Amino acid sequence: MDIIDSRYGWEDRPETATFWQALGEEVAILGLYWGGSWESFRGYAHVQFYDNDRLAEIRRLHGL
Ligand SMILES: [Zn+2]
Structure with missing residues (x-):
């Protein structure tokens, strides 16, 4: 999922640093x-339940 603040969207600017850090x-x-x-x-903005290695394993196991 992506979690954003409507003021900042997905941008990486000096004024968004506090939001991303939190x-x-x-x-x-x-x-x-x-x-x-x-x-x-x-x-x-990106958050996920599994690390990328685990996601790759899940994709492989399910033929995705
Ligand atoms: Zn994402």
């Missing part, structure tokens, strides 16, 4: 995975 902290507390911590691409 989102990342809450996601960690919940034990979820946050796209803002990815190395290759920062998906600040």
Whole structure:
């Protein structure tokens, strides 16, 4: 899922840093995975239940 603030959308600007940081902290507390911590691409709005390796395994197991 993507979680955004309607003022900022998906943008990465200096004024959005506090919002993204708070989102990342809450996601960690919940034990979820946050796209803002990815190395290759920062998906600040993105939150998912499984890490990317697990998602790839699920896709493989189900022929997706
Ligand atoms: Zn997303």
